[in-house]
Amino acid sequence: MRSRRNDLIQHFLAYGHADQDFFRGQTDLYDGLTIPGTIAAFYQQGTGGFVLAQHKPYFIDPRTPVFQIAPGQLRKSHWALASIHGATVRKKVETGSLDPTSLTPEQLREMTVAVLQFQETFAQKSTQKIDKYLKMIGQESAGGNFNAPAWLVPPYFYDPSVRGANYGVSLDIARMAQAENGGERVHPIACVDKRALSTAGSDVNNLIDDYAPFSQTILFFSVFEEANASEPQLQGFWNLVRGLSGRGRPPFMLFGGYFSILAHYVGLAGFSHGIGYGESRNALSPVSGPPGKRFYIPALRRFFTVAEAEYLIAADRKERGLFQCVCGPCEAARAAGRGALDRRTREDIFHHFLRVRHDEVMSIQIRKLTDLVADLRDVHNYATSIARGFANKLTYLARWANAIQTA
Numbered sequence: 299m300r301s302r303r304n305d306l307i308q309h310f311l312a313y314g315h316a317d318q319d320f321f322r323g324q325t326d327l328y329d330g331l332t333i334p335g336t337i338a339a340f341y342q343q344g345t346g347g348f349v350l351a352q353h354k355p356y357f358i359d360p361r362t363p364v365f366q367i368a369p370g371q372l373r374k375s376h377w378a379l380a381s382i383h384g385a386t387v388r389k390k391v392e393t394g395s396l397d398p399t400s401l402t403p404e405q406l407r408e409m410t411v412a413v414l415q416f417q418e419t420f421a422q423k424s425t426q427k428i429d430k431y432l433k434m435i436g437q438e439s440a441g442g443n444f445n446a447p448a449w450l451v452p453p454y455f456y457d458p459s460v461r462g463a464n465y466g467v468s469l470d471i472a473r474m475a476q477a478e479n480g481g482e483r484v485h486p487i488a489c490v491d492k493r494a495l496s497t498a499g500s501d502v503n504n505l506i507d508d509y510a511p512f513s514q515t516i517l518f519f520s521v522f523e524e525a526n527a528s529e530p531q532l533q534g535f536w537n538l539v540r541g542l543s544g545r546g547r548p549p550f551m552l553f554g555g556y557f558s559i560l561a562h563y564v565g566l567a568g569f570s571h572g573i574g575y576g577e578s579r580n581a582l583s584p585v586s587g588p589p590g591k592r593f594y595i596p597a598l599r600r601f602f603t604v605a606e607a608e609y610l611i612a613a614d615r616k617e618r619g620l621f622q623c624v625c626g627p628c629e630a631a632r633a634a635g636r637g638a639l640d641r642r643t644r645e646d647i648f649h650h651f652l653r654v655r656h657d658e659v660m661s662i663q664i665r666k667l668t669d670l671v672a673d674l675r676d677v678h679n680y681a682t683s684i685a686r687g688f689a690n691k692l693t694y695l696a697r698w699a700n701a702i703q704t705a
């Protein structure tokens with residue numbers, strides 16, 4: 299285990315259209331924005347105006363895999379997304395699920411050009427509302443000076459494995475985009491099932507070899523939830539990050555949590571997640587949005603339902619007192635008579651999480667990985683001793699520690 303990186307991991311938030319009010323005023327707690335292609339295409343003016351007014355780096359996730367399922371489940375925003383994928387894809391989506399291998403090289407090129415063009419021109423074409431947003435945050439008109447996306451992200455497809463045909467199509471698209479766009483700004487998304495991470499190393503090695511030519515790869519393991527991932531999957535992820543980083547290509551994790559922050563010690567350059575939810579995603583699911591209210595317990599590094607969190611905090615109060623959060627937003631909620639978790643507003647819970655996540659990101663500057671792993675083991679032993687009924691919900695803490703120490 300090495301602790302060679304002391305610089306910070308880039309911390310991006312997935313932009314949600316309904317959460318504009320929340321994002322405003324939190325800009326010191328995150329580094330950049332990930333914009334889902336659906337939202338960028340469907341609410342282009344509102345999203346563009348808001349995002350550009352934040353003056354933060356951003357990139358647009360094309361979300362192409364949603365077309366790999368039957369179109370009956372698609373919403374209006376998905377049709378807008380289909381349109382930015384070019385006329386051929388739009389037409390194919392109208393007639394059924396999109397088979398990536400059915401696209402000819404010319405059609406792949408048309409799709410890739412259309413998606414990258416949308417990203418390249420997003421800033422200039424999304425300015426109708428920008429002065430409104432700048433005014434809201436007390437700034438002058440931008441005068442036509444807008445930031446393009448930090449990276450260009452080619453369309454991509456999901457494949458359960460690293461050897462499937464769709465995986466090959468995605469790689470072809472990425473190479474085409476890189477060849478035609480000068481390379482450095484093209485950051486492709488590698489999208490496979492989380493099971494590919496645990497297939498005895500060979501798939502991970504293939505991923506490293508295939509994606510090392512790109513300046514940065516954005517990793518997307520479908521339904522990879524850090525707290526539910528197996529030890530071999532976590533090890534595969536760790537080795538993949540270390541491998542790409544060792545080739546001088548530190549990757550970015552599209553949906554990550556605390557384990558991804560720890561992966562910064564082996565070179566993870568950045569990670570993204572939603573606020574209060576969205577630390578994993580099913581690549582093929584067209585559905586997104588907030589689940590039930592959940593509370594992030596900082597010492598345990600994950601979300602729990604409000605009932606679970608209340609139980610754990612009560613059990614801990616009589617012992618070490620580790621689980622009660624003392625961040626600014628939590629103290630403010632307590633002072634306002636909303637101390638009990640079931641009285642917290644959605645904003646209280648979001649602010650708390652973002653504050654805590656920011657502190658986690660900062661902590662890797664001053665802590666050693668060995669100490670953070672020792673903390674995981676310590677809190678695992680402690681939490682299972684005070685809440686025995688929760689033992690099976692807390693095993694991830696031991697898996698994370700084991701995976702890091704054995705990968």
Ligand SMILES: [Zn+2]
Binds near residue numbers: 627
């Ligand atoms: Zn808090």
